[in-house]
Amino acid sequence: MKKLVILTGAGMSAESGISTFRDSGGLWERYPVEQVATPEGYAANPKLVIDFYNTRRKELLHVHPNEGHKLIASLEDFFDVTVITQNVDNLHERAGNKKVIHLHGELTKVTSSLQPNNPAYIKTLSPDEYEVKMGDVAPDGSQLRPFIVWFGEPVPMIEQAICHAEQADIFVIIGTSLNVYPAAGLLNYVPDSVPVYLIDPKEVTIHSTRHVHVIREKASNGMKELKNILLNNN
Numbered sequence: 001m002k003k004l005v006i007l008t009g010a011g012m013s014a015e016s017g018i019s020t021f022r023d024s025g026g027l028w029e030r031y032p033v034e035q036v037a038t039p040e041g042y043a044a045n046p047k048l049v050i051d052f053y054n055t056r057r058k059e060l061l062h063v064h065p066n067e068g069h070k071l072i073a074s075l076e077d078f079f080d081v082t083v084i085t086q087n088v089d090n091l092h093e094r095a096g097n098k099k100v101i102h103l104h105g106e107l108t109k110v111t112s113s114l115q116p117n118n119p120a121y122i123k124t125l126s127p128d129e130y131e132v133k134m135g136d137v138a139p140d141g142s143q144l145r146p147f148i149v150w151f152g153e154p155v156p157m158i159e160q161a162i163c164h165a166e167q168a169d170i171f172v173i174i175g176t177s178l179n180v181y182p183a184a185g186l187l188n189y190v191p192d193s194v195p196v197y198l199i200d201p202k203e204v205t206i207h208s209t210r211h212v213h214v215i216r217e218k219a220s221n222g223m224k225e226l227k228n229i230l231l232n233n234n
């Protein structure tokens with residue numbers, strides 16, 4: 001089976017009703033990013049940050065994978081599919097994808113404030129635990145924090161993501177403005193001979209001179225078109 005690697009961003013989940021970050025009316029227009037997505041913001045006002053992610057987490061109870069997520073999952077019948085997502089929702093898993101790498105963390109998990117990347121402290125919440133409170137602590141006694149990679153923090157999953165990008169036979173980018181590194185740099189690891197497709201309803205600036213097949217559509221329609229192309233060419 002050919003190895004299909006798909007990098008997704010917030011636009012992937014837009015048709016499920018989850019806000020993107022940088023579109024007009026996006027999350028970073030409504031919530032200052034430095035307050036809710038940096039270690040400094042968390043240190044200054046942990047309750048604000050915990051509540052922000054509680055709201056995002058509880059949104060998961062009301063949203064569903066869209067047609068785009070489902071089409072990606074359906075490609076597992078034909079390809080060895082790895083999804084590398086910048087999204088912190090769980091919609092790729094719920095659509096049925098087995099290999100999903102979360103570069104920016106996962107809303108369904110919490111961890112220690114002192115050692116966020118220590119696997120011993122990373123805990124998956126059940127839906128009845130989605131409201132994390134001040135005073136809820138990790139086994140090391142520190143406040144439970146969201147398992148989210150904030151700006152300025154290391155991105156531990158990038159090494160694994162790079163390995164997949166290097167081994168891709170086909171590389172696809174869906175619904176990301178490619179503003180945030182290191183995720184935006186993954187394309188640089190994809191071998192030159194590998195076909196690259198990009199699905200986004202708006203123009204995306206790609207910092208690379210390589211040829212990219214652009215499908216100017218939302219994720220669901222774009223994935224319909226891409227599935228036809230992939231099944232006819234491979």
Ligand code: OAD
Pocket residue numbers: 008009010011012014015020021022023026037086087104149150151174175176177178179180199200201202204217218219220
């Ligand atoms: P952005 O909000 O920067 O970009 C969203 C992209 O999705 C844009 O290019 C839109 O045109 C596109 N889009 C909108 N609706 C779409 C649809 N229905 N189908 C397909 N595409 C659509 O989001 P990201 O690039 O994912 O990080 O942002 C990257 C990171 O920045 C996020 O993971 C988050 C944020 O700060 C952290 O929180 C650490």
